[in-house]
Amino acid sequence: MRTYWLKQVWQRVRQLSGDDAYERYLAHYAGTHAGQPEAHAPLSRAEFFKQWQDQKWTGIKRCC
């Protein structure tokens, strides 16, 4: 029981910080694009992270 909650918290922390963003991207990729004829290979971790970070910082992200 306790390990279950610890795992849950750890998962939220990873999600909140973006630590697991690449894994979530791969899961999303597998769910939607994989197997389609025009599909590209999934991005590498480094390549994905670059795009993710640049996009995360476009627009108003921080307030007063």
Place this chain on the structure above:
Amino acid sequence: MKAFWSRAGWASVALLGAAALAHVAMARGESLNALWLITAAVCVYLIGYRFYSAWIAANVLAIDATRATPAERLNNGRDYVPTNRWVVFGHHFAAIAGPGPLVGPTLAAQFGYLPGTLWILIGAVLGGAVQDMVTLFLSTRRNGRSLGQMARDEIGAIGGTAAMIGTFLIMIILIAVLGLVVVNAMKHSPWGTSTVAATIPIAMLVGVYMRYLRPGRVLEASLLGVILLLASVVFGGWIDHHPVLAAMFDHEGLPLAFSVIAYGFAAAVLPVWLLLAPRDYLSTYMKLGTVFMLAIAILWLRPEIHMPAITPFIDGTGPIFGGKLFPFVFITIACGAISGFHALIASGTTPKLITSEGDIRMIGYGAMLLESFVAIMAMIAATVLEPGVYFAINSPAGVVGKEALDAVNTISGWGYQVTVEQMQHLASAMGESTLFARTGGAPSLAVGMASILGTVFGEHLLALWYHFAIMFEAIFILTTLDAGTRVGRFMLQDMLGNLHPKLGETSYTPSVILTSALVVAGWGYFLYIGVIDPNGGVNILWPLFGIANQMLAAIALSVATGVLIKSSKVGKAWITGLPLIWLLAITTTAAYEKVFSSDIRVGFFAAAKDLSQKLAGGVLPPEKAAVAPQLIFNQQLDAWLTLFFVAMLWVVVLDMARMSRRYFARLPVRPSSEVAYVASRLV
């Protein structure tokens, strides 16, 4: 039976809250325990959340959990992603809560603890949290459209333009005043300056680590950064005792201001991954960690509040900023009670992450309540100080006198006892050379936090806690500064792109340099004037920021009220209509007084006239005469800026009124831009 216990439970929360609130409001004894404030606040939040926000969600907005959100319909694994509600809550809270709720209450404490506390509680529950939740709801129903776009779609082109220009100008004023807060915290403080400076290379190291050394390992890199930041606070103490190094980091305000300006330019031009993104990670962890730690420490320590409930300065003669209780307490505390800026976040990233409409209440309303709680803690940290000490730290030299003896005599003359020895003792305990006239709120907050945290986690570490608090404030002030400059740059590029398309390209280097330089010059100007102003600058810039922020809130509430009226919810449009009327009243009164008051500490034109007469009469000391022409020009500029803000506000409100009148007269109005119902597959 369950229903009975639930009712009994909520009735006791209501009774406890009412009792605590009554005690806070009526207590006129020697001191009041901070636990009363915490209890009152928590009960008010619980009741507001459980009943008011639930009623709004069900009966006004008619939130429908079976309706697919944009995150579900448009899921692209990037910006539209259905996300766990606690994760969205965390993102949203980290985005809305910046230095504002810490600085505002600290300054407003000059009226005593009561006025600010009541406004923080009532303003948040009935105003700010409603604004955030309704804006988040409207944007979620419109695929995550921005406030400006929604104003354009729902009311008319005027509102959209006003929102855009308003946002741009707020950003300029906000960055200037925050820059000033950091400069005042670093002035002649080698420990503070070296620690703040160290955050830059640390952030860069974290950035390189995440990008190249171990791509995407965010938590590892952040842990490394947090450890280095804490080490830099300790190392700063060593620098402070080193004769050569201490001299290197010991500066006047002006060179520090120029370094902040140069830093702001560099941060806007450098790629985000190198400085902005890693700094943001560090500041978010610091912010969440410190707020949590402060809450624990306050609960543990239950400190006594020494500031009176209400001070005589409600008559407008306060040393920290001029102006009466009404309307200035409502202008000074924007963030923490109601902050228009939140509407930009609630109509930006957050609506694109929401999995179910059912989460809107918790995220929109709940996160604002948490920010309001941060403001209450800042109020406690400011008011646990002896009032004499609080005024000695926060009053500018131009008001209480430049010499320590003059300052303590003036302040003791008001009935708030303080001595030079007491201030010297406090300064040396905090590891600073002086704490007199350290305006801007950060040093006094840091002293308050250090005394609370120091008592719980080690008394002999006061100086360390003080500089930890300074670092904590500086790191996310600088994050706001970086992010704001960059947003300003994008907005300016967008506007200039209409004139010359090439300038609108965000990757065109000459345009990047030009627009960054223009934005930095904009806030750099106000920062420069703030530093050379012997009255400290904060007393001018903070009200200006408050007026601008409330103007943006009024725009958001106008859009919300207009949409509610259009969607045949006229009878319930008061939920945003009443806060709107209140904001119109306070913002217009404050703007009127800032422009036309004959009190030179309030009215911009009066101050400009007074200064030019003194300059012409040759009664100014030479160092003041040298800067007088710039100060005169700035006062006039501020007056026009205030007039512009308030004109912008009325344009939007009248445009909304025009649209509503057309609706009542059954004339055509712009159709609702709400996206049609699609059933969610997640429920």
